[in-house]
Amino acid sequence: MKLASPHTLKQIAALINCEFEGDENHVITGLNEIHMVEAGDIVFVDHPKYYDKALQSKATTIIINKNVECPQGKALLISDDPFRDYNKLVRHFYPINYSLKQISDTAKIGEGTVLMPGVYLGNNVTIGTNCVLHPNVIIYNDCVIGNNVIIHAGTVIGADAFYYKRRPEKLDKMISCGRVVIEDNVEIGANCTIDKGVSGDTLIGEGTKMDNLIMIAHDTHIGKRCQFAAQVAIAGVVTIGDNVILWGQAAIRSDVTLGDGAVLLGQSGLAENIPAGKTYFGSPASEARTKMKELAALKMLPDLLKKLNS
Amino acid sequence: MKLASPHTLKQIAALINCEFEGDENHVITGLNEIHMVEAGDIVFVDHPKYYDKALQSKATTIIINKNVECPQGKALLISDDPFRDYNKLVRHFYPINYSLKQISDTAKIGEGTVLMPGVYLGNNVTIGTNCVLHPNVIIYNDCVIGNNVIIHAGTVIGADAFYYKRRPEKLDKMISCGRVVIEDNVEIGANCTIDKGVSGDTLIGEGTKMDNLIMIAHDTHIGKRCQFAAQVAIAGVVTIGDNVILWGQAAIRSDVTLGDGAVLLGQSGLAENIPAGKTYFGSPASEARTKMKELAALKMLPDLLKKLNS
Amino acid sequence: MKLASPHTLKQIAALINCEFEGDENHVITGLNEIHMVEAGDIVFVDHPKYYDKALQSKATTIIINKNVECPQGKALLISDDPFRDYNKLVRHFYPINYSLKQISDTAKIGEGTVLMPGVYLGNNVTIGTNCVLHPNVIIYNDCVIGNNVIIHAGTVIGADAFYYKRRPEKLDKMISCGRVVIEDNVEIGANCTIDKGVSGDTLIGEGTKMDNLIMIAHDTHIGKRCQFAAQVAIAGVVTIGDNVILWGQAAIRSDVTLGDGAVLLGQSGLAENIPAGKTYFGSPASEARTKMKELAALKMLPDLLKKLNS
Numbered sequence: 031m032k033l034a035s036p037h038t039l040k041q042i043a044a045l046i047n048c049e050f051e052g053d054e055n056h057v058i059t060g061l062n063e064i065h066m067v068e069a070g071d072i073v074f075v076d077h078p079k080y081y082d083k084a085l086q087s088k089a090t091t092i093i094i095n096k097n098v099e100c101p102q103g104k105a106l107l108i109s110d111d112p113f114r115d116y117n118k119l120v121r122h123f124y125p126i127n128y129s130l131k132q133i134s135d136t137a138k139i140g141e142g143t144v145l146m147p148g149v150y151l152g153n154n155v156t157i158g159t160n161c162v163l164h165p166n167v168i169i170y171n172d173c174v175i176g177n178n179v180i181i182h183a184g185t186v187i188g189a190d191a192f193y194y195k196r197r198p199e200k201l202d203k204m205i206s207c208g209r210v211v212i213e214d215n216v217e218i219g220a221n222c223t224i225d226k227g228v229s230g231d232t233l234i235g236e237g238t239k240m241d242n243l244i245m246i247a248h249d250t251h252i253g254k255r256c257q258f259a260a261q262v263a264i265a266g267v268v269t270i271g272d273n274v275i276l277w278g279q280a281a282i283r284s285d286v287t288l289g290d291g292a293v294l295l296g297q298s299g300l301a302e303n304i305p306a307g308k309t310y311f312g313s314p315a316s317e318a319r320t321k322m323k324e325l326a327a328l329k330m331l332p333d334l335l336k337k338l339n340s
Numbered sequence: 341m342k343l344a345s346p347h348t349l350k351q352i353a354a355l356i357n358c359e360f361e362g363d364e365n366h367v368i369t370g371l372n373e374i375h376m377v378e379a380g381d382i383v384f385v386d387h388p389k390y391y392d393k394a395l396q397s398k399a400t401t402i403i404i405n406k407n408v409e410c411p412q413g414k415a416l417l418i419s420d421d422p423f424r425d426y427n428k429l430v431r432h433f434y435p436i437n438y439s440l441k442q443i444s445d446t447a448k449i450g451e452g453t454v455l456m457p458g459v460y461l462g463n464n465v466t467i468g469t470n471c472v473l474h475p476n477v478i479i480y481n482d483c484v485i486g487n488n489v490i491i492h493a494g495t496v497i498g499a500d501a502f503y504y505k506r507r508p509e510k511l512d513k514m515i516s517c518g519r520v521v522i523e524d525n526v527e528i529g530a531n532c533t534i535d536k537g538v539s540g541d542t543l544i545g546e547g548t549k550m551d552n553l554i555m556i557a558h559d560t561h562i563g564k565r566c567q568f569a570a571q572v573a574i575a576g577v578v579t580i581g582d583n584v585i586l587w588g589q590a591a592i593r594s595d596v597t598l599g600d601g602a603v604l605l606g607q608s609g610l611a612e613n614i615p616a617g618k619t620y621f622g623s624p625a626s627e628a629r630t631k632m633k634e635l636a637a638l639k640m641l642p643d644l645l646k647k648l649n650s
Numbered sequence: 651m652k653l654a655s656p657h658t659l660k661q662i663a664a665l666i667n668c669e670f671e672g673d674e675n676h677v678i679t680g681l682n683e684i685h686m687v688e689a690g691d692i693v694f695v696d697h698p699k700y701y702d703k704a705l706q707s708k709a710t711t712i713i714i715n716k717n718v719e720c721p722q723g724k725a726l727l728i729s730d731d732p733f734r735d736y737n738k739l740v741r742h743f744y745p746i747n748y749s750l751k752q753i754s755d756t757a758k759i760g761e762g763t764v765l766m767p768g769v770y771l772g773n774n775v776t777i778g779t780n781c782v783l784h785p786n787v788i789i790y791n792d793c794v795i796g797n798n799v800i801i802h803a804g805t806v807i808g809a810d811a812f813y814y815k816r817r818p819e820k821l822d823k824m825i826s827c828g829r830v831v832i833e834d835n836v837e838i839g840a841n842c843t844i845d846k847g848v849s850g851d852t853l854i855g856e857g858t859k860m861d862n863l864i865m866i867a868h869d870t871h872i873g874k875r876c877q878f879a880a881q882v883a884i885a886g887v888v889t890i891g892d893n894v895i896l897w898g899q900a901a902i903r904s905d906v907t908l909g910d911g912a913v914l915l916g917q918s919g920l921a922e923n924i925p926a927g928k929t930y931f932g933s934p935a936s937e938a939r940t941k942m943k944e945l946a947a948l949k950m951l952p953d954l955l956k957k958l959n960s
Contacts (some may be wrong), residue, residue, distance in 0.1 A: 460786070478786060496803040499950070511877065513859075553863060555861075571880045575879070591881075623917045633952045634952060637951040637954075638954045
């Protein structure tokens with residue numbers, strides 16, 4: 031998330047009432063979760079295991095729970111609870127803002143676009159030209175839909191990321207301030223759910239087509255002209271190339287990458303990357319021909335065991 | 341389901357026009373399906389295999405299709421079709437009652453709660469304070485939502501249990517008269533479905549968080565601070581402890597129990613209990629490390645077969 | 651799809667501006683995709699692999715991209731892009747026609763039927779008597795619902811078939827002009843999606859009952875008194891007999907047939923036919939007892955490998 035206007039380190043430190051390391055006039059222009067950081071951003075880190083990753087990321091200001099050495103040209107905000115203080119900043123710059131109108135006053139709707147009955151558009155939603163939003167499509171705040179996009183009935187675009195910090199007494203929610211961005215010529219089936227980014231964008235690439243009851247989690251980036259069959263589920267921060275095909279009920283774990291033209295067969299559960307052009311199968315999924323040989327061998331196993339035991 | 345006022349055995353027998361065994365003034369205070377029975381309840385049984393279970397349950401009145409010996413302190417209603425007559429009683433005490441208003445006149449809504457456009461609240465729905473119900477959330481009659489609960493767009497709370505008796509000519513529906521009860525600080529994702537209990541409650545425990553497109557069936561009880569990833573499906577009458585984690589597309593068969601802190605990995609299909617603290621995987625699921633060893637061994641099987649055949 | 655009135659070959663050829671083979675007065679009465687063709691229909695074919703199938707089908711007019719010999723009593727329309735020209739005809743005879751009213755003026759609703767708030771009925775929708783459509787049920791144009799049908803909240807009936815031709819530059823959508831037909835006494839759970847046929851009907855047989863979050867794709871025909879548990883997914887052009895039981899999250903590939911009384915166990919992925927009365931399991935699914943033996947054998951494989959390697 032970009033801030034509406036740049037802030038100084040001193041101003042930000044005052045907002046969360048914490049000490050800082052670095053020039054008090056050090057400039058902050060954005061706020062992002064570690065997967066999405068750029069120069070000018072604040073990021074947070076609260077576990078020694080990830081200190082180096084955060085300190086060496088593109089973020090130039092780090093909320094951290096230990097007074098470590100400040101990297102050259104960066105700044106630190108020393109917090110006893112970086113998660114809490116990051117959330118506090120998100121809420122400050124992205125206040126709660128529910129539109130109670132069916133179509134918000136700040137929604138922009140392109141020419142030739144049809145909104146069927148029961149469609150809800152939150153604040154600052156942008157829809158391009160010649161789209162069709164079928165009945166009861168819900169678009170949360172700030173999402174951006176391109177031109178010639180079709181969204182079938184009951185689909186929900188831009189619900190919050192499913193992202194919590196487990197504390198002893200509660201699951202503490204990371205406040206989502208990102209968006210869903212859907213490019214031109216996309217078609218999305220009925221009763222799908224595409225969550226917004228935690229602080230950045232969930233992206234659906236040009237010309238991609240999705241069937242019904244599909245789940246796309248936060249910050250996942252999907253390429254162009256992909257085809258996803260019904261009930262596919264993609265976790266957060268997944269990267270999918272162009273022309274990728276996912277068959278029905280296939281699922282993908284977070285942080286995985288699928289190259290251009292990759293194929294994941296039905297009901298597969300992917301926990302590793304697929305190189306471009308390869309086909310994977312199984313749960314957990316591996317290269318499809320190898321997996322098929324394993325399954326063919328398994329069919330012979332009962333007889334083998336009988337033979338060896340006799 | 342508790343009756344609004346106690347009835348005598350004689351009164352109930354008259355309603356379903358059947359013979360009875362026991363004191364005609366024997367008192368009936370409730371009506372429940374076998375999984376949920378308490379003293380004062382009527383239960384029904386129509387298969388000899390389950391006679392003993394029903395007769396020895398906490399229920400003190402049993403609709404039964406054979407004139408068996410009546411247990412001490414209990415009463416029998418002798419019916420040629422206990423399922424039909426149980427349903428007749430449910431319908432009598434729980435008549436059809438659809439609210440055709442978006443927010444029913446008998447819904448109670450706590451202070452600070454936000455109902456976004458398109459939300460539907462049935463009759464006698466209770467919502468606590470400081471909740472957010474996103475657009476098009478549907479709450480069927482009688483459901484109870486605690487405080488600080490967030491429900492994302494398109495989720496349906498309290499649809500009927502999927503419960504039928506297969507007769508030669510039709511699937512005969514058990515009428516649902518139960519509720520969904522959601523405790524404080526729960527968050528439920530978009531386009532989920534949580535069905536009401538057949539005669540008792542489906543329960544979501546304090547602080548539990550669910551992602552999108554999740555199915556929770558009738559009479560399932562879920563503990564506190566659980567986390568369920570997208571497209572999880574839980575059948576009826578499942579018991580889940582506290583701090584349980586279900587990964588994406590995991591499914592659980594009816595009547596199963598998961599102990600506190602249990603984990604079910606992605607796409608697993610659980611048909612047995614998980615002890616507290618254990619992790620299961622696979623379809624059907626078993627202890628995860630054991631299952632992983634099987635899958636590692638399977639990868640070696642094609643070569644083993646080649647070697648043995650050469 | 652039947653045409654509102656018969657057309658001649660010459661008229662049709664003029665609409666898509668192409669050459670024809672056959673009597674210019676040859677009569678055309680319908681337009682159908684290859685799976686659904688009848689005498690009088692136009693069908694299209696654009697790949698030499700399927701030329702024979704199309705030419706020998708019941709269709710009496712074939713849009714084809716090669717000037718082959720015209721079968722006796724039939725006619726050809728010679729097109730450089732049969733998919734495009736077929737779509738052009740569909741759009742001509744089935745023009746875009748969105749009702750922006752919650753209940754369209756041409757919807758017919760039988761006596762005793764309850765439409766809860768937020769229900770949407772498209773153009774020419776027909777609903778029988780004594781149905782209950784729970785809140786936010788969406789019925790797209792032309793769908794037909796029988797008597798005593800219950801549809802739970804958020805379910806979408808009649809969204810477009812997920813059917814595209816992959817071209818180098820885009821996924822080209824086949825325009826759906828079919829319907830969903832739901833027979834009497836069907837009950838459908840919450841947040842399900844049942845897509846319309848591409849050119850014919852998706853059919854749900856008398857007395858069939860479905861749980862929540864189920865996907866039924868285009869042109870699938872389901873028999874009577876079936877029971878489908880939650881999150882089942884059925885691809886297009888599947889044929890399912892009577893009294894078939896599908897357990898939770900089971901999935902079926904396109905073009906498969908399940909005989910009467912077939913059972914597919916939970917999370918199974920079916921890619922072949924199931925004979926009447928048989929039970930299948932696994933992904934890919936095979937006869938259940940055989941599959942169970944394989945899984946039992948797999949449990950012994952790690953020890954076997956250890957023994958053979960020692």
